[in-house]
Amino acid sequence: MGQIIANAVILGCTYALMAIGLNMVYGLLKILHVAHAGIYTLGAYVGLLIFRTLTKSLWPGLVCAMVAAGFAGVAIFHILYKPVLRRPRYIALIASAGIFAASQELFRLIAGPYPYAFPAQFVFPAIRTKFFYLTSTQMLILSFTVVSFIVLYFLISRTKIGLAWQACMQDMDIAGTSGINVNRVITLNFFLGSALAGAAGILVALYRNSVFPTMGALVSYKAFVVVVLGGLGSMPGAVVAAMLLALVESLLSAAPWFEFPRDALAFLTMTIILLFRPKGLFKR
Amino acid sequence: MRRVFIILALFAVCAFGQQAIKVGFIAPLTGPAAADGFSALQSALLAVDYINAHGGINGVPLELVYYDDALSPDQAAALTRKLIEGDKVVAVVSGSYSSTSRAAAAVCQELKVPFVAAYAVHPSIVQVGEYAFRVGMAAQIQGRIGGYFAVRELGAKRIAFLIMNNDFGISLAQAFKDAATSLGATIVYEKRYPVGETEFRDYLTAIKAADPDLLYAPGYYNEAANITRQFRELGLRCWLMGDEGYDSPKYLELAGPAANGVFITTDLDRDSRRPITQFFLKAYEERTGIPADMVGASAFDAVMIVAHVLRQAGTDPKAFIAYLAELKNFEDAATGPILMFQERTAVRPMQIQIVLNGKFRHFYEYGPEEPIIYYTYP
Amino acid sequence: MLGYILTIANFACIYALAILGLNILTGYAKQVSLGHAAIFALGAYSQALLVTKAGIPFFASLILASLISSIIGMLFGLPSLRVSHDHLVLTTIGLNFIVVAIVEYFDFFGGALGIVGLGTPQIFGHLLATREYLILVVGLLILALIFCWFFSRTWAKLLMEAIGEDELAAAVLGINVARIKLLAFAVSSALTGLAGALWAQYIGSVFPKNFGLELSITMLSMLVFGGMGTIRGALFGALFLYCLPEALRFIQNYRMLLNGVLLAAMVIWQPSGILGKGGLLDWQNIVRKRKAQ
Numbered sequence: 001m002g003q004i005i006a007n008a009v010i011l012g013c014t015y016a017l018m019a020i021g022l023n024m025v026y027g028l029l030k031i032l033h034v035a036h037a038g039i040y041t042l043g044a045y046v047g048l049l050i051f052r053t054l055t056k057s058l059w060p061g062l063v064c065a066m067v068a069a070g071f072a073g074v075a076i077f078h079i080l081y082k083p084v085l086r087r088p089r090y091i092a093l094i095a096s097a098g099i100f101a102a103s104q105e106l107f108r109l110i111a112g113p114y115p116y117a118f119p120a121q122f123v124f125p126a127i128r129t130k131f132f133y134l135t136s137t138q139m140l141i142l143s144f145t146v147v148s149f150i151v152l153y154f155l156i157s158r159t160k161i162g163l164a165w166q167a168c169m170q171d172m173d174i175a176g177t178s179g180i181n182v183n184r185v186i187t188l189n190f191f192l193g194s195a196l197a198g199a200a201g202i203l204v205a206l207y208r209n210s211v212f213p214t215m216g217a218l219v220s221y222k223a224f225v226v227v228v229l230g231g232l233g234s235m236p237g238a239v240v241a242a243m244l245l246a247l248v249e250s251l252l253s254a255a256p257w258f259e260f261p262r263d264a265l266a267f268l269t270m271t272i273i274l275l276f277r278p279k280g281l282f283k284r
Numbered sequence: 285m286r287r288v289f290i291i292l293a294l295f296a297v298c299a300f301g302q303q304a305i306k307v308g309f310i311a312p313l314t315g316p317a318a319a320d321g322f323s324a325l326q327s328a329l330l331a332v333d334y335i336n337a338h339g340g341i342n343g344v345p346l347e348l349v350y351y352d353d354a355l356s357p358d359q360a361a362a363l364t365r366k367l368i369e370g371d372k373v374v375a376v377v378s379g380s381y382s383s384t385s386r387a388a389a390a391v392c393q394e395l396k397v398p399f400v401a402a403y404a405v406h407p408s409i410v411q412v413g414e415y416a417f418r419v420g421m422a423a424q425i426q427g428r429i430g431g432y433f434a435v436r437e438l439g440a441k442r443i444a445f446l447i448m449n450n451d452f453g454i455s456l457a458q459a460f461k462d463a464a465t466s467l468g469a470t471i472v473y474e475k476r477y478p479v480g481e482t483e484f485r486d487y488l489t490a491i492k493a494a495d496p497d498l499l500y501a502p503g504y505y506n507e508a509a510n511i512t513r514q515f516r517e518l519g520l521r522c523w524l525m526g527d528e529g530y531d532s533p534k535y536l537e538l539a540g541p542a543a544n545g546v547f548i549t550t551d552l553d554r555d556s557r558r559p560i561t562q563f564f565l566k567a568y569e570e571r572t573g574i575p576a577d578m579v580g581a582s583a584f585d586a587v588m589i590v591a592h593v594l595r596q597a598g599t600d601p602k603a604f605i606a607y608l609a610e611l612k613n614f615e616d617a618a619t620g621p622i623l624m625f626q627e628r629t630a631v632r633p634m635q636i637q638i639v640l641n642g643k644f645r646h647f648y649e650y651g652p653e654e655p656i657i658y659y660t661y662p
Numbered sequence: 663m664l665g666y667i668l669t670i671a672n673f674a675c676i677y678a679l680a681i682l683g684l685n686i687l688t689g690y691a692k693q694v695s696l697g698h699a700a701i702f703a704l705g706a707y708s709q710a711l712l713v714t715k716a717g718i719p720f721f722a723s724l725i726l727a728s729l730i731s732s733i734i735g736m737l738f739g740l741p742s743l744r745v746s747h748d749h750l751v752l753t754t755i756g757l758n759f760i761v762v763a764i765v766e767y768f769d770f771f772g773g774a775l776g777i778v779g780l781g782t783p784q785i786f787g788h789l790l791a792t793r794e795y796l797i798l799v800v801g802l803l804i805l806a807l808i809f810c811w812f813f814s815r816t817w818a819k820l821l822m823e824a825i826g827e828d829e830l831a832a833a834v835l836g837i838n839v840a841r842i843k844l845l846a847f848a849v850s851s852a853l854t855g856l857a858g859a860l861w862a863q864y865i866g867s868v869f870p871k872n873f874g875l876e877l878s879i880t881m882l883s884m885l886v887f888g889g890m891g892t893i894r895g896a897l898f899g900a901l902f903l904y905c906l907p908e909a910l911r912f913i914q915n916y917r918m919l920l921n922g923v924l925l926a927a928m929v930i931w932q933p934s935g936i937l938g939k940g941g942l943l944d945w946q947n948i949v950r951k952r953k954a955q
Contacts, residue, residue, distance in 0.1 A: 003518075007485040032751060083930050090694045091933045093751065094886055095926040097879045102922030105314065109919065113318030114574065115506060117537045135517060208482050208510055210538050214316050218480060221755065221875070228752050253486040261449075261478035264763030267756025271741055274753065278745045314918045351911070354918065357865050357872060358673045362908070365792075366666035383869040386778060390866050394791075395665070408778040408867070449766060450774040450871075476774075478766070479871075 002131030004250050010138045012246035013145035014207075017200035018223035019230065019238040020152070021073075021193030026227060027169045028189055030089060034096040035076055036197050037220030038103035043069045043198025044118075044205040044215060045107060051120050058122035062202055069198020070191040077190045100216070107213040115212035118205045141203050148196060149239060156235070161188065225266045229273060245269070304347040305340075305599065307332075307590055308367030310360055310388055311379035311583075313352035319534075320579045324379025324402060325350060326572050327580035330564070331587035341594045348587070349373055353384045360384035364391040374599040375400065375590050379583045382406035382451050389416040398604045400590055403582040406451040410628040415605055418629045419586045419622070421551055423455035425657060426527060427502070429634045429650055430456070430549045431463025434498050437636075437648060438523055438547075440464075444473035444496035446487055446511065448503030448529075456502035456527050463656075472496050481507055484514045491520065498523040505530055505577075509538035516542040523547065532577030536642055543639040547647065551619040552581045553635045555646040564618035578619070585617040592616060623652050626659045633657060668792045670908055672864060675799045676857050678900040681884050682806050682893065683853030688882070689891040690819055691846040692826030693742055697754030699877035700738070700761040701851045703868075704731040705858025707765055710777040710868045720783035720790075724859050731855020732848045739847030743840050758875045766870040776869035783863050799860055806853055810893050813849070822846050823891075883925045889938020898937050 018040060025033040043065040050061035080099060084091045124136040124143075134142070156162040161184075167175040168185050176182045204219070205211045226245055230237030245266055252258045252265065260268075309328050312321035332348045340346055349371045353360040360380065367373045368391070375398040378385040385404035392399035393413035401409050401416070405423045410416045434440045443464055447457040453476070461471060472494040475487055488511070491499060499522055501511050508530045515524060528550040536543055554565065564584055568576035592614065597607035614622040622630045634657055636648035650657050684698050708727035712718045718726065741753045765771040783790045790798060813819055821842045824832040833839050862868045880903070888899020910917050928935075936943050 003489055004486060007483075007489070011483060026748075030748065032748065080926065080930065084933070087933055088692075089748065090751070090882075090886070091929050093694075093696075094879075094883055094929045098883065098922045098925030098929065100922070101876075101879070102919050102926070105916075105919035105922065108314070108318055109915065113322050114534055115319070115538060117540065119540065209513060209540065210506065210509065212506070213318075218482060221759070224752055224755065228749060250486045254490045256473065256475070256490060259476055259767055261759070261763045261767070262481070262483075263478075264756075264759040267753075267759050271753050271756055271760075274745050274749055275741060278749065313915065352915075352917070355871075357867070357869075358861075359907075361865060362666055362669040362673065365669050366663070369665045370663040383776070383867070383872060386867050386869075387865050406775065406778075411779075451776075454774055476767070478763075 003133065004254055006132035006134055008246045008250035009243060010141050011250065012243035013141050014200055014204055014219065015222055015226050015246060016239050016242035017145055017196050018219055019226040019242055020235065021197045022223050022227045023235060023238045024189050024193040028186060029081060031081055031092040034093065035099045037216030038100045039069045039072050039194045040197045040201040040219065041107060041216040042072055043201030044211045045111060047202035047205060048116055048118055048211045051118060056121050058120035061120055062199065065198045065202040066195040070195035073190040073194025074187050077186060104213050113213060115210040117209050118211050119209060120206055137207050141207065144199065144203065152235065165189065221263060222266050225270045228270055304345040305594060306347045306349050306371055306373045308371065308373035308376040309348050309350040309379060310353045310363055310384065311350065312355040315354045317355045317381060321379065323577055323580040324583035327568060327584040328377065328379060328587045330567055330571060331584045335591045341591060346591055353380055355381060355384060357383050357387035361387040361391050364388040368395050368397050375604065377586045377590060378402060378404060380404065382409065385409050392416065396601050398601055400586045402586040403579050405455060416628060417608055417625065419589060420582050421632060421634065422629045423452060424459040426549050426634065427456035427459025428463040428656055430500065430525060431460040432656055433636050433648065434525060435464050435467040435469050438498060440498035440523060441469050442472045442496045443469050444491045444494055444499045445471065446499060446501040447476045448479055448507060449476040450479050452529065453502040460500055482510050484511050485518060488514055488518050488520060492518060496522050498525055500525045502527045503529055505532045505535035509535050512539040512546060513542045528578045533575035536639065546639045548637050550578055550635050550637055551632055552578050553620060553646055554644045560616050561618045581618045585619050588616050589614060631658055665792060668796050670905060672792065672796050672799055674901050674904040675803045676860050677904050678897050679803050679806055680854045680857035681881060681896045681900040682810055683850045684881055684885050685896040687846045687850035688885060689896065690826060691822040691843060693843065693846065694751050695754045696751055696878045696882055697757030698854055698881045699873045700757040701731055701735050701854045702858035703761050703873035704734050705855030706862035706868050707771060709859035709862045710780055713780050714777055720863065721785055724856060727859035728852050728856040732852035735851020735855065736844050736848045739844050742843055755875060758878055762870050762873055774870065776867055778867040780863050780866045795864060807893065814893065818845060887928055887935050889935030892938050895935050895937040899935065
């Protein structure tokens, strides 16, 4: 049982890393950023590239993945979302979906349709207790997630730009008139959120030892569920929702009589909860 | 003298410029199944080159006309019509999955053109009518052999099942179960998982608690690789057995050292000394840079068999299917000899291969004298 | 070649029918649905079950399938009464997964092996091959177009548009938002479900994986590309975007890539679609502008 919970926590971390980025974008721009999954995949491929060409060690790949993903995210904002901010939201959604579909094809055309193994090397402690065992990869994921959130928390609540961020989340127009450089806030937002997605991509590639063009689809929809459940725009909500979802999934999957696919289960849970609490579990 | 030479040259040009015999081919070249589509297409093209290098179809070159069906049955149905009516192919080979193959087979049956599925397993594909054939082994037989092997040779008494939820996984698991239970084994765990699942630790933790002797996990190599790694990570010590879906170098690459000791049922014997098998393995790797897999081998065989029948029976559809249905002991297949066709599905010897030190090695074989490789009639 | 073209025509018209349905929900009532593939699946599976398990003749099954889709579609619409716009999109995304999971895991719906053997449809003993089927499909499409045209002149459509424009204001004006929303879901699902049933019958088999989120995205993009909120836009978008990949076949390998990029570009630069109000080729608008000059 302890092992099931331990595994679930790690799974939850992967969801949380994706959900944070989505949350950031949604909180500011109210756009369902489907292309986020493309950035996740980009992170994995960049990591793979570094692994195969430069060095077998994980860390340079991780840094490059995050940076590349960050820039990609910002680019997507400028090219795709900025022109349509004043228009109905489904426009951005469809554009995002189009770019995501195109990105999967791009990865296939450049890197080929086959999955690649990703045995990058790194040194990290593992934990073995009587109740559960976490491999070094799992510990890496856990630590990275925790550190990211601590950093983000400080950024948002203790720095000036974090304050500007919060203002923009409440009302972008008024924040703009108050002298806040809204563009800069949004750019930073996209950069950080996308960097986290890129990190999630490379970490999951490491965890599952495979990189392939359609890997983004699997996790992105789940991340949306997490974002909604946690209450759109709420960071701690997203983390809690991610863990909760992972836990529910894992416990039910382990039960011998239960046989429903995880994704469907996640959405079903979301729908039911939304019926009772339309604003999500944690009100903003 | 020069005039004669020119006339002869013109004649030769006419003979070659003569309509090549066209065979249609559909495969998912884009979309989620692109890897298998690529493998199937390259192998089919390889077969065409081989055939043309060995005299074509009685001197006439063979040409493969192929289209991408993007794993969509609409497109498969439309494309099959295009192949038959527009490109005037004499037969259609499907290098695609079951839903698309089923749609294509239906069109071929309607238009009375021979259809051969390379590796799609859904039983209904060959049931559309007398024009639909399948080159790959039936899942029922493969599963059954797996069951026999597990109980008789490996001595497994408690068996756990982790089944990929599609036609492939389900048919294999059902047959395996029936065979194993008829020999006295008990089922200690059974779960289906969706295609594309990557997280198996929860299932495996429950399986570990059920303490089986063997875990049978029918599926494709992506999921299989994850299952294998997580299986070892969690410390399970029972046998792990798979199917021909594992039969790909990608499985070995993605699963890494965790795959050591895994058994699979398949028809491709990589240690085989048969010249055609060795030719295919080498040529495929030269052509694409990656080692071959079962999907490719099946596509190769499908084209080889179509060419053979065309050579012997000509392009008339009725003659084609009559000859194919009665074909016995076809040796020119990379995946092993095709002994005969029953229910329009190929019957062939089945291999048990084991993964040792990162390679698939021969372990056991159920040859032509084994009754369990044939369909039993109800 | 003719058979090929007729086959494409068949599917194009079936999709046109489906998008007409989507237009009612998403075009008029602005309830953005990324789950219409699930509705399409409802129609397809209903048809498959009715024909293979209940032995009901083809045409009667079509009508029943459409009805069943309509009722269940209305049920799917219930969340829209409680949740806000953005949550609704996510709920509809979820619908795809839930419906696919249900038909994949419960053997009554065929499970992962799907349902096969729908057989060649016949009306009054007369077999319908591709050519005759096309006549039927086009006939139904024309009927649907007439229906939509009449529908666009009813109060119901105005009410839907009002709700789409500003739900709060509509409610304040005394409009029974819940009832109109459910009506939108019902009518929309009836049309899309019918399309699904026709699709299933034509292919002859249904498999769960045919109805995923990608299909929903394709359907929504057809509507947006053509012009949301207009019948001509729905029709054009479906026909054009279905036939485009076939026409682009010569660049097979890059087809899907171009599709995605085209979609994104189109939606950013011309969000009213091609034929929608204010769209690229909205001749009424163009004529009006010319007259004003």
